[in-house]
Amino acid sequence: MNEPRKQASFLYSLKAVIWSFTGLRRKSDFDTDSAKLNPVHIVIAGLLAVACLVGILITIVSLVVP
Structure with missing residues (x-):
């Protein structure tokens, strides 16, 4: 029925934030x-x-x- 959704790791979240900062997200x-x-x-x-x-x-x- 309702399967628990899989949470992403912190490193995956960090990668998503960095890509978002550069503006290169699809x-x-x-x-x-x-x-x-x-x-x-x-x-x-x-x-x-x-x-x-x-x-x-x-x-x-x-x-x-200087």
Whole structure:
């Protein structure tokens, strides 16, 4: 009858967030992911991705501007 849906791992969620940041997601991937992904994993992965992006930008600016 009602089969429990399989939850995706945190790394799968992180990969989906990173692909979304770059803007290279297909509609079919988005539809598949929306059914599998855990919202808590998405929030945590999003915060980690933003922190990494900000860290990379700060590092680049500190290397360019003496």
